[in-house]
Amino acid sequence: MEKIALSIGEASYPEPFSIGLEYNPPVHVTWNIVHIGMQVPDSMQVYICATNCMRGVIMTAYEMGAEDRFACITLEESDILRGDMEKQIIDGVSESIRRYDKPLKAVIVFPVCIHKVLSTDLNYVYKTLRARFPDLIFMEAYMDPLSQKEGLPPDQRLRAVMYDGVQPLKCDGGVNLLGSEVVHDRYSDLCDLIKNRPLRQLQGMRYSDYLQLGASTLNICTYSGGDYGIQALSKRLNQDYLYLSSSFDYEEIDQQRTLLCERLGISAPEGEKEACEEALAALKGLLQDIEIVIDYVGITRPLSLARLLLDHGFHVTQVYLDTIFTEEKKDFDYLQAHYPHLTLLPTIHSHMRVYQNKDPDVLAIGPKAAYFRKTPHFVNMIENGGLWGYKGILGLCELMKEAYLEEKDPAVIVPRKGLGCECVL
Amino acid sequence: MNVYTSLPVYTGDVSGVCSALYELGGMIVIHDPSGCNSTYNTHDEIRWYDHPSLIFISGLKESDAIMGNDQKFIDDIIASANDLQPRFIVLVNSPVPYINGTDMEAICHQVSEKTGIPTFYVPTNALHDYAHGISLAFTSLAKAFTFKRGEKIPHSLNILGVTPLDYTSATCVSSMKQVLSAFKVVSVWAKEASLEELEKSLLAQVNLVVSSSGLALAKYLYKNYGMPYVIGVPLEALQETITTLLEKAIATGENQSIINSIHGDKKVTLIGEPILAHSLGTVLTRDYALDYRVLCDLEDHKGLLRKEDLACHDEKHMQAYLQDSPYVIADPLYRKIVSTKLITLPHLAMSGRLFLKDIEDVITMKVGGMCDEFK
Numbered sequence: 161m162e163k164i165a166l167s168i169g170e171a172s173y174p175e176p177f178s179i180g181l182e183y184n185p186p187v188h189v190t191w192n193i194v195h196i197g198m199q200v201p202d203s204m205q206v207y208i209c210a211t212n213c214m215r216g217v218i219m220t221a222y223e224m225g226a227e228d229r230f231a232c233i234t235l236e237e238s239d240i241l242r243g244d245m246e247k248q249i250i251d252g253v254s255e256s257i258r259r260y261d262k263p264l265k266a267v268i269v270f271p272v273c274i275h276k277v278l279s280t281d282l283n284y285v286y287k288t289l290r291a292r293f294p295d296l297i298f299m300e301a302y303m304d305p306l307s308q309k310e311g312l313p314p315d316q317r318l319r320a321v322m323y324d325g326v327q328p329l330k331c332d333g334g335v336n337l338l339g340s341e342v343v344h345d346r347y348s349d350l351c352d353l354i355k356n357r358p359l360r361q362l363q364g365m366r367y368s369d370y371l372q373l374g375a376s377t378l379n380i381c382t383y384s385g386g387d388y389g390i391q392a393l394s395k396r397l398n399q400d401y402l403y404l405s406s407s408f409d410y411e412e413i414d415q416q417r418t419l420l421c422e423r424l425g426i427s428a429p430e431g432e433k434e435a436c437e438e439a440l441a442a443l444k445g446l447l448q449d450i451e452i453v454i455d456y457v458g459i460t461r462p463l464s465l466a467r468l469l470l471d472h473g474f475h476v477t478q479v480y481l482d483t484i485f486t487e488e489k490k491d492f493d494y495l496q497a498h499y500p501h502l503t504l505l506p507t508i509h510s511h512m513r514v515y516q517n518k519d520p521d522v523l524a525i526g527p528k529a530a531y532f533r534k535t536p537h538f539v540n541m542i543e544n545g546g547l548w549g550y551k552g553i554l555g556l557c558e559l560m561k562e563a564y565l566e567e568k569d570p571a572v573i574v575p576r577k578g579l580g581c582e583c584v585l
Numbered sequence: 586m587n588v589y590t591s592l593p594v595y596t597g598d599v600s601g602v603c604s605a606l607y608e609l610g611g612m613i614v615i616h617d618p619s620g621c622n623s624t625y626n627t628h629d630e631i632r633w634y635d636h637p638s639l640i641f642i643s644g645l646k647e648s649d650a651i652m653g654n655d656q657k658f659i660d661d662i663i664a665s666a667n668d669l670q671p672r673f674i675v676l677v678n679s680p681v682p683y684i685n686g687t688d689m690e691a692i693c694h695q696v697s698e699k700t701g702i703p704t705f706y707v708p709t710n711a712l713h714d715y716a717h718g719i720s721l722a723f724t725s726l727a728k729a730f731t732f733k734r735g736e737k738i739p740h741s742l743n744i745l746g747v748t749p750l751d752y753t754s755a756t757c758v759s760s761m762k763q764v765l766s767a768f769k770v771v772s773v774w775a776k777e778a779s780l781e782e783l784e785k786s787l788l789a790q791v792n793l794v795v796s797s798s799g800l801a802l803a804k805y806l807y808k809n810y811g812m813p814y815v816i817g818v819p820l821e822a823l824q825e826t827i828t829t830l831l832e833k834a835i836a837t838g839e840n841q842s843i844i845n846s847i848h849g850d851k852k853v854t855l856i857g858e859p860i861l862a863h864s865l866g867t868v869l870t871r872d873y874a875l876d877y878r879v880l881c882d883l884e885d886h887k888g889l890l891r892k893e894d895l896a897c898h899d900e901k902h903m904q905a906y907l908q909d910s911p912y913v914i915a916d917p918l919y920r921k922i923v924s925t926k927l928i929t930l931p932h933l934a935m936s937g938r939l940f941l942k943d944i945e946d947v948i949t950m951k952v953g954g955m956c957d958e959f960k
Contacts, residue, residue, distance in 0.1 A: 180661030181614060181641035184622040186634045210680050212597025212711035216624030219937045222593060222918070232589040236712055239586045240684065248586045259590045273618065274680050277650070305619035306647045306681055510641050510665045571634055577627065585938065 164511045165478075169500025173492050174484045181510040187527045189579040190457060190542050191341040193270070193303060193318050194220040198229065198581075200299070200322050201367040203266040206256050207303060208233040208249050213272060217303070223577055225584045231256035235274065245280045250288050257293060265367055266297040266325050268318070273306040297325045312388065319389030325367075326374045328397050334358035334376035335424075338393070339386020340543050342580065347555025348548040349413075349431070350380065350404070353420055378423055382406050383460055383543050384485060405487045406460045406544040406552065408468040410436075413549050432550040439557040440472045447474065447564055451522045453533055455480035455507065458526025458541040463491035465525070468553070470499050478503045480529050505532070523564055525556075527574040536567035542579050591900050591921040595883065596750055596934040598709040600625040601718025601798070602677050603640050604748040606726065607632060609780045612639040612671035614662055616687065617679035619644065621711070628937035629715070631749050639671050650681050655688075659695055666700045672780055673729070674704040675722075683710035705729040715750050715934050716858070716883045719798035723774055724805050732787045732810075741769040741789040742831060745814070746799020747776045750934040751858050753944045760948035761795070764819040767828055774799060791815060791834045793827070796860050797885050807840065816889070817843030818864035821949050826867070843867050844889065853877040854907060856915035857932050859889040861947065865914065868952040880906060880915075916940075 166176055194217050197205050207217050207230075214232050221230040233252035239245070253269060269289075271282060282300070289298050299321040303314050319339055335354045337344055343363050344350050351359065360373055378400040381390040387403050394401035400423060404416045410433055421428040452474055454462045462479050469476045481504065484492050495502055506512060507528050515532060523537045524530040530538035539545075539559045547555050576583055596604075599621050603613055607630070615621045622642045626633040643658050666674055674696060676689050689706040697704040707725045709718050723745070744761060752758070758777045762770050771789040772782040786792075786806070792814040794803045803814035813834040819827045823843070830841040844863045852875060855862035859881045866877035879894040880903060886896050897903050904922040907913055914928045916935040930947075931940035 179644070180657075181665045182619075182622070182644040183641055184626055186626055188623070188627050210597070210711040211594045211714060212599045212624065212709075213620060213680070214594045215597050215600065215628060216620055218589075218593040219624075219628040219939075222937070222939060227593070230590075232587075232594060234587045234589065234594055236586065237710070252586060252588050255588045256590055259588075272680075274684065276647075277681055277684050306645065306650060308619060309644070309646045310648055508644075510639075511668065513637055513639060513641075514669065575627065575634060 164505065164509060164515065166504045167500055168492070168495050168502045168504055171496075171504050173489060174486070176484065176504050177482065177506045177509055179482065179506060179509050182508045183510050183513045185507060185512065185528060185531055187457065187531045187574045188577045189527045189540065189574055191578045191581060192220055193217070193301065193314050194226075194230070195224060195578040195581050196315060196318055196341065197268045197301065197322060198224065198226050199362045199365070200266055200268065200325070201365050201370050202263045203268055203299075204229045204231065204256070204260055204264060205268045205270065206231045206233065206253050207270040207272070208235065208252060209270075209272040209274065209303065210235055213303070217270075220577055223585055224582045226582070228262065231259070240274065240278065245275065245278055246285050249280070249285050250292075253289055254292060257296070264296065266299055267293075268299040268301050268322070270301045270303040272303045276304055276306065299324050313385075316385055316388045319386050320392040322389070323373065323393045326371060326393070326397065329372065329374040331377050332358060332375040334360055334372075336360045336373050336376045336379045336399075337382070338362055338373075338379060339381035339390040340383035342543050342546040344382075344546045344548060347551050348546055349417060349551050350382075350420070350548050352551065353417065353424065353426075353429075357424070378402065380404055380420070382548055384487065385543075404548070406548055408461060408464045408553060409491070412464075417549060432554065436550050436553045439554050443557045443561060444473055446561060447523065449475045450564070451519070452476045453478040453480065453522055453524050453529040455524070455526030455529035456482070457528045458539060458545070460544045461485075461488060461491070462526075463488045463495055465556075466499075466502060467491050467494055470495070470502070476502065478505055478529070480505050480507050480526070480532060482506050482508055507532070523560060525560065527570070527579075530570045531574050534570065536569060537563050538568070538570060539563045540568070540573055540579065587898050589900060591904075592918060593935065594714075596629045596715035597624075597711055598713040598715060598718030598721070599677055599679060599711050600629045601715030601748075601750065602675070602707045602709055602722040604630060604715065604750050605719040605722035605775055605798070606675060607638045607640070607775075608636075608778065609775060609783070610672035611675055612641070612666060612669060612673075613675045613677060614641050614643060615677045615679060616643045616645060616658060616682045616689070618642075618646070618681070621679055629750060629933065631753065631933070631938070631941070639669055641665065645681065650685060653685070653687075655692060659692055662696050663699050666696070666702055671702060674700070674702050675725075676704070676706045678706075678709050679711045703729060714883050716796065716798045716885050719746070719748060719750075720801035720885055723799065723802040726783070727802055727805055730784055733785045735788055737790050738769050738771060738788050739790070740767065740835070741771050742791045742793050743771050743786045743789045744773045745792050745794050745802050746796035746860070747773050748798065749776065751796045751798070751861065751932070752776065752947065753933045753941070754946035756946045757948055760821070760946050761819050764821055764824050764827070764948060765793070768831065774802060787812070791831055793817070793819065793831065794860065795819070796858050797883060797889055800885065800889070811838070813838050813840050815841045816860055818861050819948065820864055820868065820952065822868045822872070822952050823864060844891065852910065853912045853914065854880055854910040856880045856882070856913065856919055857930070857935070858883065859886050859894075863889070865952055872953060878910075
């Protein structure tokens, strides 16, 4: 059988694994396009696709209690062959809007791979819909996973169009922190550094708050999956933009803090490096040599975190990732040189279906690592969970301690969709 | 084209195939870029976390789809199959390779030749519902089989059309066997059954079709091997009725059905899988003098509906049909189109895991308890 676990010393950048057939582990805590789109206030989503594809998105809407903001247009063979797909979309979306009985400002339309293959004239579709419903904003999303390996994945495209309702407003000096599905608060340096300005995050917004995003001067994104969309927003609204990666390296954190403070026109305060060192030492004293495993779903910079923990004497053994992100290149090189035995494991490789390594004495950081190791000790988190900077390291120490001391059942928790989102299960 | 604003769609055909073949030791490969596997294992597959099954997607890329690069697909299947050594390989299609006309049969041939593992294609395209997918899976499997031949086992049967999508409770199969204890159950297509058991299906005397998903296979076995079938669910409350029908089918070689010719009535409408609906309705008629009618929004209902029943996908039409029915028995998600009394009967293929905790063993469920309202 093909060797599945690689030591980082023998891994190549950026694709350490040769992934053919893909397995989907039962870990669904990340947000999908339905969850992400629902953040646009007073909006509805309309999907036009095959039944089997529709099932996943409509059930997502039901599980988050948002089915009232969702419409399906299902396709049959005859619809594909008829040659009037544009008319079908226009008629279906129009009917969906007519049946909608809530305040409505925006319609997020999701054509799919079928429309791409059929060369459906979506420009005509949107032009017609906009003429028919001039008071509504039509957001041109796509559910076309066919292109995700060679183009823009559907979630990244959505993170670009979901701000189409925002227009430039009189500047109030505010800062938008966008592009991710987690909220930054007490575990993020960003909230401290921006405390004297309006800080706008998307979660739980009313439509008036959403429009107010146009009054900010600066957009910040901390998640690579949101970078394209927030850059596009910044360009359209002529707003300043910063990508501040969620690093766990003191030097990189300092550089990014300085960069932000320059844009904010303030002097950079001293970071809480000493507090971090104390917290890490205390945590190490508690965990001793317990095995620690990390995944890329929970931590956006898993190699950066592995580096921090290994440098502080923690027993990190495995990192679960399918690719190595560009922003992790330095960490990858460092780990190759200093910790060549650190193991890398994929999450979607077909062999992971039969990979079994059950061990309750492991501390997992991230839901996929928790699933693969079947451990009740895990930090359940996505997209770094709002951790950023020194406060992020302090927060992570607290979360790891909590995970070590308290057990939870991954079988109940990690199959749930959209961590942090409304869930009716 | 159909617009849904009040109801979800049923589980799709691709998921139906996976559900049908889940426990048989094969490797199922969905030729799809992404999503099919996630949708299936999140909402429609309750075994995924605890009971591994080799179900994968190909991870089809745009350039490969456009340029017709099937070689990567073939190589990837062979690589995984050589390592994981499944009992058989099944290829399942999705919209883009379906539209492109990818020659899945030829790919099966190549894979089988290179691996020595039986490989067959189940012709889905993701445009149909789960029952249609299960039907295709079972008939494709039957056609690919070399069935064991031999003397018929006296008083024996196969149960056709059992997956967790319709029979979710962990006790359903054992409950069916309990109700059918006068018979030897040779195989259950396909839950708590092995491939070896399924291969012995021809040794049984009769097939019992417990969902529309099993009907195509029953017809195939009738046409090709002369095995009669009975349509009906062996509910505890129907033990005698089902036993009589099975014995009659064995004795005469003629097909039998629980679906009677008694005119339906609008007082009670059952929505959902038609064979289960008719079986429950039969109990209502017999024990409570309540005639019933069936509203079916699954595709494969030919021969399973009477003239009073309705086959319909359009939720506005369904809503109008239900208006004059004082009682409706259906999945809780139908609440939005039911303006009269709804008696809930959660159905995994409709509401997924939303009401999983409330799903009972329908075989032993007290149908009368559901109908206290009518007394």
